Amino acid sequence: xxxxxxxxxxxxxxxxxxxxxxxxxxxxxxxxxxxxxxxxxxxxxxxxxxxxxxxxxxxxxxxxxxxxxxxxxxxxxxxxxxxxxxxxxxxxxxxxxxxxxxxxxxxxxxxxxxxxxxxxxxxxxxxxxxxxxxxxxxxxxxxxxxxxxxxxxxxxxxxxxxxxxxxxxxxxxxxxxxxxxxxxxxxxxxxxxxxxxxxxxxxxxxxxxxxxxxxxxxxxxxxxxxxxxxxxxxxxxxxxxxxxxxxxxxxxxxxxxxxxxxxxxxxxxxxxxxxxxxxxxxxxxxxxxxxxxxxxxxxxxxxxxxxxxxxxxxxxxxxxxxxxxxxxxxxxxxxxxxxxxxxxxxxxxxxxxxxxxxxxxxxxxxxxxxxxxxxxxxxxxxxxxxxxxxxxxxxxxxxxxxxxxxxxxxxxxxxxxxxxxxxxxxxxxxxxxxxxxxxxxxxxxxxxxxxxxxxxxxxxxxxxxxxxxxxxxxxxxxxxxxxxxxxxxxxxxxxxxxxxxxxxxxxxxxxxxxxxxxxxxxxxxxxxxxxxxxxxxxxxxxxxxxxxxxxxxxxxxxxxxxxxxxxxxxxxxxxxxxxxxxxxxxxxxxxxxxxxxxxxxxxxxxxxxxxxxxxxxxxxxxxxxxxxxxxxxxxxxxxxxxxxxxxxxxxxxxxxxxxxxxxxxxxxxxxxxxxxxxxxxxxxxxxxxxxxxxxxxxxxxxxxxxxxxxxxxxxxxxxxxxxxxxxxxxxxxxxxxxxxxxxxxxxxxxxxxxxxxxxxxxxxxxxxxxxxxxxxxxxxxxxxxxxxxxxxxxxxxxxxxxxxxxxxxxxxxxxxxxxxxxxxxxxxxxxxxxxxxxxxxxxxxxxxxxxxxxxxxxxxxxxxxxxxxxxxxxxxxxxxxxxxxxxxxxxxxxxxxxxxxxxxxxxxxxxxxxxxxxx
Numbered sequence: 001x002x003x004x005x006x007x008x009x010x011x012x013x014x015x016x017x018x019x020x021x022x023x024x025x026x027x028x029x030x031x032x033x034x035x036x037x038x039x040x041x042x043x044x045x046x047x048x049x050x051x052x053x054x055x056x057x058x059x060x061x062x063x064x065x066x067x068x069x070x071x072x073x074x075x076x077x078x079x080x081x082x083x084x085x086x087x088x089x090x091x092x093x094x095x096x097x098x099x100x101x102x103x104x105x106x107x108x109x110x111x112x113x114x115x116x117x118x119x120x121x122x123x124x125x126x127x128x129x130x131x132x133x134x135x136x137x138x139x140x141x142x143x144x145x146x147x148x149x150x151x152x153x154x155x156x157x158x159x160x161x162x163x164x165x166x167x168x169x170x171x172x173x174x175x176x177x178x179x180x181x182x183x184x185x186x187x188x189x190x191x192x193x194x195x196x197x198x199x200x201x202x203x204x205x206x207x208x209x210x211x212x213x214x215x216x217x218x219x220x221x222x223x224x225x226x227x228x229x230x231x232x233x234x235x236x237x238x239x240x241x242x243x244x245x246x247x248x249x250x251x252x253x254x255x256x257x258x259x260x261x262x263x264x265x266x267x268x269x270x271x272x273x274x275x276x277x278x279x280x281x282x283x284x285x286x287x288x289x290x291x292x293x294x295x296x297x298x299x300x301x302x303x304x305x306x307x308x309x310x311x312x313x314x315x316x317x318x319x320x321x322x323x324x325x326x327x328x329x330x331x332x333x334x335x336x337x338x339x340x341x342x343x344x345x346x347x348x349x350x351x352x353x354x355x356x357x358x359x360x361x362x363x364x365x366x367x368x369x370x371x372x373x374x375x376x377x378x379x380x381x382x383x384x385x386x387x388x389x390x391x392x393x394x395x396x397x398x399x400x401x402x403x404x405x406x407x408x409x410x411x412x413x414x415x416x417x418x419x420x421x422x423x424x425x426x427x428x429x430x431x432x433x434x435x436x437x438x439x440x441x442x443x444x445x446x447x448x449x450x451x452x453x454x455x456x457x458x459x460x461x462x463x464x465x466x467x468x469x470x471x472x473x474x475x476x477x478x479x480x481x482x483x484x485x486x487x488x489x490x491x492x493x494x495x496x497x498x499x500x501x502x503x504x505x506x507x508x509x510x511x512x513x514x515x516x517x518x519x520x521x522x523x524x525x526x527x528x529x530x531x532x533x534x535x536x537x538x539x540x541x542x543x544x545x546x547x548x549x550x551x552x553x554x555x556x557x558x559x560x561x562x563x564x565x566x567x568x569x570x571x572x573x574x575x576x577x578x579x580x581x582x583x584x585x586x587x588x589x590x591x592x593x594x595x596x597x598x599x600x601x602x603x604x605x606x607x608x609x610x611x612x613x614x615x616x617x618x619x620x621x622x623x624x625x626x627x628x629x630x631x632x633x634x635x636x637x638x639x640x641x642x643x644x645x646x647x648x649x650x651x652x653x654x655x656x657x658x659x660x661x662x663x664x665x666x667x668x669x670x671x672x673x674x675x676x677x678x679x680x681x682x683x684x685x686x687x688x689x690x691x692x693x694x695x696x697x698x699x700x701x702x703x704x705x706x707x708x709x710x711x712x713x714x715x716x717x718x719x720x721x722x723x724x725x726x727x728x729x730x731x732x733x734x735x736x737x738x739x740x741x742x743x744x745x746x747x748x749x750x751x752x753x754x755x756x757x758x759x760x761x762x763x764x765x766x767x768x769x770x771x772x773x774x775x776x777x778x779x780x781x782x783x784x785x786x787x788x789x790x791x792x793x794x795x796x797x798x799x800x801x802x803x804x805x806x807x808x809x810x811x812x813x814x815x816x817x818x819x820x821x822x823x824x825x826x827x828x829x830x831x832x833x834x835x836x837x838x839x840x841x842x843x844x845x846x847x848x849x850x851x852x853x854x855x856x857x858x859x860x861x862x863x864x865x866x867x868x869x870x871x872x873x874x875x876x877x878x879x880x881x882x883x884x885x886x887x888x889x890x891x892x893x894x895x896x897x898x899x900x901x902x903x904x905x906x907x908x909x910x911x912x913x914x915x916x917x918x919x
Contacts (some may be wrong), residue, residue, distance in 0.1 A: 049759045053251060054225045055094050057218025061211060065095045068207050069155060069182050077176060077609035079161070079201050082211035084289060085248030091211060092157045095184045099155040104182075111163035119167040134167060141171045142275040143647040146180060158185040162193045169196035177204040190331065209499060213361070214243025217688055222247070224252065227263075227270045228525055232652040234626035235263075235272035239500055242276065242349050249350060252282035269655035276355050286354045290332060294703055296323035302359055303346060305352040307371040307392060312342035314374055328627065350840035368396035385412045389423055401430035409433075409440040410582030416619055418447040418586065435464040441585055442477050447586035451485050472508045473583075475499040476515050476545065484665060489701040491846030494521060510539050514546035517553030521560070521594075522665075524703035524740050529557035537573070547577035550576070552591050559598025560737075562744035571595045573612075588619055589628045593669065596632050600639040601744035602774020605806035612636040613909045627656035631670045641808030642683050650674045668699040672712055679715035680809065682849035684875065687716045707733040707745040718756055719778075721871030722885050723851045727758045734761070743772045747795055749782035757864065775805055783814050783822035792821035796834055803841065809848055812841035816856035825858060835859075866900045869893055874913035 005903035061080075068078040073662075078095075080088040096106040115121030119134075123141060124694055145154065155804070156165070158172055173196040175181045183206055187193055201208035214222065220236040230241075243249040256279035257263035263272045278286075293301060300319045304310060310336060316324050324344070327333040334347045346352050359367070366731040372392040375385050390408030392546030393401065403427035412421035422444035429436035438461045445454045465471045475495065482492035489610035496519065500512050517533035518643035520526075536542060542550070553575025558566050571591055578588045599608035616629040630653040638646035654668050678687035691713065698709065710733035718726035730753035746767050750761045762784035768779040778800050786794030795818035815838035822831035834855045842853050855867070862870065873884045879897070883890045906912050 001475045008316065026592050029170060038091065041587075049212065053247075054222070055087075056222035056225055057214050058091060058094075061091055061577070062094065062098075062208050064207070065091065065184065066098065068683070069184070076181070077185070077200075077206040079206050079208045080184070080186045080211050081208055082186075082748070083188050083190070083213070083246070085246040085285070086211050086213050087247040088188075089159050090212050090247065091158060092184045092186050096157045097663075098153055102157050104153050106156045108159070109159065111160045111168065111493045111738070113163055113358060116163050116165050119165055120171065121165055121172060122163075122168045122903075123579070125833055134170075136748070137167070137567055138171055140189060142174050142178065145175060153180055153182065153184045155184060160188065161185040161197050162187045162191045162196060164194055166194055166196070167632040169194035172197065173200065176200055183777065187212075190595075204423050206386025214240070214247060214250075216240040216869060219243075219245055219250065222250070223270075227265075227269060229265060229270055229653070230648065230655060230788065231270040231272070232626065233630075234652075235270070235691050235849055239271060243351070246286060248779040249282065249741050252279060252285060255279070255810040256282060259594065266655035266658045267651065269651050271655055276353060278357050283354050283357070286348075286350045287321060289348070290351060290354075291330065294326075296320060297330070297332065298325050300324055300327040301346065301351060301369060302355050303367060305359070306353065306364065306368055307388065308345045309343045310371070311378070312344050312829060314378055315344050315612040318370060318374055339440050347593050365395060365397045369390040369658065372398060373397055387415075388413050391420070394424065394427055400427060400431040401435070402428055402433040405431055406437045406440070409437065409444075413440060413443050413447075413582045414579065414585045416447075416585060416625060417443045422448065428438060435461070435466070435470050439477070440475060441780055443586070444483060446477070446481060446506035449485065451481075466504060468503065468508050472499070472503065472511045473545065473812065475512065476549065477583075478780045479515050479519065483522065484702045487700050489519070489523060492701075507539075507541065510542060511546040512540065513538070514550035514553070519553070519555070519701075521553040522683055522701045522704055524560075524706065524742070526557040526560040526704070527741050529565075530561060532598055533557060533570075544581040545584050548581055548587050548591075550574075551577065552587055552594065555591055555598065556594040559594050559601060560740075560742040562602065562747065562777075563775065564598055564602035564604060564744075564773035567595055589615060589625065589632065590617075590666075591630045593628075593635075593666075596918075598635050598744065599774075601748050601776070602772070603779060603805050604774055604808065605636070605640050608636040609633075609806075628666050630656075631666055631673065632687070634673050640806045641812070641841075641848065643677050643809075644846035646673065647677045647681065650677065665699045665702050668694070668697055668702055668705070671697055672705065672708055675712050676715050679712075679719040680848045682719060682848060684716070684719040686918050687719050689829040691716050693759075704740075705743060705744065707737040707749055710736065711749055714752060716757070719849070719852050719867060721875055723756055723868050726851075727753050727756050728763055730756060730758070731761075733793065734764075743768060744774070747772050747777045747780060748782070751776060751810065752786045754780060754787060755810055759784055762788045776807075778808075779805060779807075783810070786814075786818055787821075790821045790829065791826065792818040792825065792830060792834065795821055796837070799841075808841050809845050809850070811853040812838050812845060812848070813850055815841060816850075816852035819856045820852075861903050862900055866896050866903075869896045870900045870912050875911055 057370065065078050065080075068076065080091055082088050086325040091150070093108075094110065095514065100106045109122050111122045120137065120141070130765055132826050145156065156175060161169070162174065165489045172183065172185070176183050183200070185200065185206070187197065189210070200206045201578045216237060219240040220231065220233070223236060223239065224229045239250065239253060251450055254263065256277065257272060259279075265271075265299070290301075296319065300315065300323050302711060303315065312324065324333065328335055330348055332351065334345050336343050345769040356364075357491060369392070371390045373727060375389050375392075386404065386406045387701055390405050393404070405424050409421050409425035412418070412424055421440055424445060425433075425437055425440035429441060434789060438457065442454060442457045442461055445457060456476070458481060461477060464475045465474045479492045479496050482488045482495060496512060496516060500509065503512065512822065513532050515535040516535060519529075520532060521529035533550045535895050536546060536550040536556065551570055554570045557565060558564070558570060563845050571594075574589060574591050576584050578591065592611055594613075596612050599605070612629070612635070613632040615632055616625075619625045619629060630649040634646040634649040634653070637649065650670055650673055654667075656672065657667055657670065671690060675687055675690040675694050694709075694712065699705075700897070710729050714733070716727035717723075717729060732747050734749035734753070737749055747765065750768070753761055754765075762781060765781035765784050766776060770782045770822075779798065782801065783795065783798040786798050795814050799811045799814035801820065802808075802814055810899065815834050819831045819834035819838060822828075822834055838853055840857045842848050854871075869882055869886070872885070873879075877885070879890050880892045884891045886893075890900070897909075904912065904915050
């Protein structure tokens with residue numbers, strides 16, 4: 001019988017058949033290395049589209065495999081163990097491909113469930129002759145394999161070794177004992193394995209390597225490579241969480257979302273928008289992973305799919321304790337200790353996605369109603385249970401409860417789930433929830449930047465306001481909408497003035513003063529804003545919403561005034577109030593943004609980064625949270641000189657804000673930082689283009705940032721070589737800031753002028769250092785004084801101080817200025833050392849380029865004006881254009897170019913450009 005079985009044409013063994021030349025998505029090098037020999041099983045190809053998927057995030061695993069394969073004696077081989085879809089087969093194929101590149105013979109065996117019932121089924125077609133004696137057949141099999149190797153070393157891959165029949169498993173064991181054979185086998189964890197296979201690692205013949213799921217960073221790296229561009233971090237996090245790092249699930253998910261158009265590129269950044277739709281192929285994979293579900297186990301899975309997480313006791317009441325135990329034993333349900341309770345969830349997020357798609361409408365409504373009723377009956381009074389009950393009731397057979405829906409909508413806002421808050425809030429309004437329900441809808445739409453809908457909802461809110469308190473709250477919502485969302489601050493101020501004239505009560509007046517603080521801060525009146533904010537906050541009975549607004553205004557004002565020591569306490573009280581507010585919780589991000597802005601102005605850069613990171617962590621889930629916190633984090637990173645990191649964050653944010661308008665001013669913030677980052681990176685063309693967009697997006701309610709706007713123009717001018725123009729713009733920014741009392745902005749502007757080579761502002765900086773909080777003022781004053789004195793030693797000391805503060809870019813500029821000062825005093829060795837320090841710091845800033853760094857990197861025998869004009873000419877500007885920008889005559893420009901050419905020994909503009917750009 002054995003002979004008859006082995007004679008069947010069951011082919012699962014390949015010896016280098018040709019690769020399909022039509023696989024256009026797989027590059028030539030990948031095709032030559034691919035040992036899959038069949039696209040349906042090759043990990044390089046995407047599902048159904050021939051899309052190439054590289055091997056990413058498996059450096060350690062490949063190193064371990066290489067060590068096992070290359071070991072001269074002892075254990076020679078590895079067993080790759082892991083859950084289905086984690087990439088075991090892909091790793092094994094890569095191992096064989098690497099062995100083939102080293103000249104080793106390779107063979108690939110695939111075990112399967114269908115062949116498991118046949119003795120030596122996985123090796124059918126291999127043996128030339130067969131017999132009835134199993135021992136003889138095994139010897140013949142080993143000899144045949146060794147003959148295939150031609151007397152050399154052989155690497156054999158055995159995929160899904162847990163599916164091997166007993167005789168095939170014994171043959172694999174015999175191969176493992178042979179010194180000329182190296183084995184690379186894969187097994188699925190949790191599956192029964194033949195004793196001969198498990199003995200491979202238990203008895204030390206092979207090394208067992210457990211293959212984990214891809215981590216979130218590895219998932220991101222893989223997706224970036226597959227898509228050919230960066231996928232935003234929020235989308236990476238969602239995909240990683242949904243697939244749990246399972247590469248097979250990930251491939252199918254990406255394929256389906258690409259086809260549906262929900263995974264798309266915006267401004268060079270890939271984004272995943274909308275809800276996931278499970279494709280038939282992915283559903284089949286997940287269903288196969290789940291296995292056949294009996295009715296009672298199916299009920300457990302479906303109840304959790306609709307209502308997880310659930311208390312284990314409650315789940316048992318709904319579906320039966322035995323069914324829950326069976327589902328847990330099968331690995332479909334996970335049980336976790338949560339204090340004194342046991343919480344149950346589905347073992348994989350995709351289980352819920354697949355089952356929800358398959359539950360019928362009527363059955364789904366009935367199950368949701370049962371779960372909501374059970375939650376209410378158990379007396380679970382937590383906010384989470386309340387929200388879950390409300391969500392379940394929306395699509396259930398239960399009658400709407402306006403009180404429940406209104407409270408749940410408010411809690412959803414506090415959790416920053418604004419889309420859910422809108423949905424529940426609208427249901428609450430329809431059920432008769434009144435003013436509070438309508439207020440929640442307005443708050444959600446504000447946070448979602450759905451401006452076209454807010455005005456209608458505001459009118460409805462105003463109509464529902466029946467008390468002075470409600471009228472004030474409606475006024476606050478209207479002012480916020482007019483000022484920040486639709487950029488009509490004049491109308492906002494008029495609405496606020498009218499409301500202040502009409503109210504008489506002290507409580508209502510102080511609540512309006514709170515919003516006045518935020519308005520005045522944005523309009524560039526920091527002293528008035530600080531006074532209004534402090535006045536409102538001094539009243540102990542101020543509601544959370546008003547505390548939030550007053551704190552936002554106060555923090556923004558303190559940032560501009562340079563009162564950095566007061567920033568932390570003001571922001572802390574605002575955060576506490578915002579976290580309790582069902583209407584203004586989304587202001588947590590702007591509040592953190594103003595705090596980071598103030599810390600950056602003051603030079604407290606390490607603290608700024610810490611606040612930005614904390615904001616990102618505490619606002620997970622808010623609409624546009626990733627985008628907005630990216631902008632906040634980018635400002636902190638750019639201030640520390642992390643130019644490439646900041647630009648990556650800003651690109652993601654810009655793509656995510658597509659279609660959201662100015663996003664309450666955040667787009668303006670984003671473009672400010674992006675333009676400055678591009679300028680200091682040396683990308684003058686992109687910086688100029690971004691500056692043009694920035695100027696078109698200026699926010700009329702953010703006049704406080706006008707000095708920043710001038711400084712951004714200064715950096716673009718500097719990138720274009722117009723250094724004197726850049727200095728003039730920085731001085732203009734300082735003058736504007738001083739006229740408004742924005743002393744922290746003045747310090748930054750003057751420090752920028754110093755970094756651009758202006759030592760004339762030392763006295764003013766020294767004065768500001770006694771009046772403005774934070775270390776930047778004194779550090780800038782020291783750098784300015786050293787620059788004015790042309791003191792290389794003092795400039796180096798200033799550089800060291802700035803590096804300690806975390807301002808690496810300013811530290812690099814100061815070191816570069818020290819190198820130039822030493823050179824002017826003919827101190828060659830210190831000049832070279834200072835230039836080397838400047839270069840090191842610039843590299844830490846992602847190879848940033850500023851005027852001072854350009855001089856240090858490429859010292860030339862030119863005056864400052866000559867170098868400026870030569871640089872602008874090298875950038876392609878005509879003599880007339882240069883003259884216009886520098887406000888000099890064309891003849892003056894020609895004279896400087898002539899003298900520069902004589903000094904450098906050049907005879908054309910092209911040669912001048914080659915010299916100036918030599919570095």
